Amino acid sequence: MHDFKYVTRKERAPVKNGLIAIIKRTQNLLRDDFTFRFDFVGSDRRNMVTYAPQTNIGYDFDVNLEVNDDDCNYTPEKIKFKIIQALNKVAHKYGYDYAEDSTRVITIKFKDRKNSRILHSCDFAIVNNYTDEEGHKRQEYIRFNKRQNSYTWEEQPGGYYMLCEKEQWIKDNRHHDKLRKLYLDKKNKNSDLRKHSRSLYAEAVHEICQRYGFYD
Structure with a gap:
């Protein structure tokens, strides 16, 4: 049992x-190459950022970076x-480690080195929003395939779009407080270290939708 808050x-x-200051300075450095916009997404946008005081991983932000230049x-x-x-030219001046490159995101971490703790971190996903031939809004992201050491634009999976639809339904039907309570409960009871917060959140969204009639 955990003690997430x-x-x-x-x-x-x-x-x-x-983080906004870091992003804006990064934008200025890249202005001669390309420009990009940024959006805080995920738990910050939902006002559902959590942390557990007894752990060493702190809390995190998720930011989408979208290149503007067609x-x-x-x-x-x-x-x-x-x-x-x-x-890397900017973040360490604000106390962050150098950036880490992973499959879907770039991560910077702010650490309490004396106590070997991550106080907070930020994941940056590079995305492209577009409208397909049928008029549907879509999103792709830059994916790093470590095995092949290659980078490609990949379409977001189907669950990504359904999640947005379900979130809007929960908001419209005033079930957001129930979602917050259930999500925190799931995080505190989770014993599978391989299960990330985004998976627990998606489960909580599904359960709220199931309980209150989204699928009817």
Whole structure:
């Protein structure tokens, strides 16, 4: 049994403001190559950021970076490399480690080295939002295939789009407080270390939708 708690907007505001400063300085460094916009997504957008005081992993933010230039001629690998390179020139000045490149995101971590703890971190996904031939809004992201050492644009899985629809239904039907309670309960009872917060959140969304009539 864990002891996860929610981090209030006020508590996380200084960290978020610091991240915004990092992103804006990164934008300035890359302006001659390409420009991009940014959006805080995930738990921060939902006001459902959690942390457990007894652990050493802190809390995290999720940010989407979207290249604005339609005529950007860089490959997915070059785009990600240039963003990592720029982040590395900026983030450590704010106390973060150098960026880590993973399958879906770029991660920077702020650590309490004396006590071997991650206080907070931020995952950056590089995305492209577009409308398909049938008029549906879609999103793809830059994926790093470690086995092949290659970078490609990959379509978000089907569950990504259904989650947005379910979240809107929960909001419209005023079940958000129930979702917050259930999600925190799931995090505190979770004993599978391989199960990430996003999976627990998706389960909680599904259960609320199931209980209150989304699938009827």
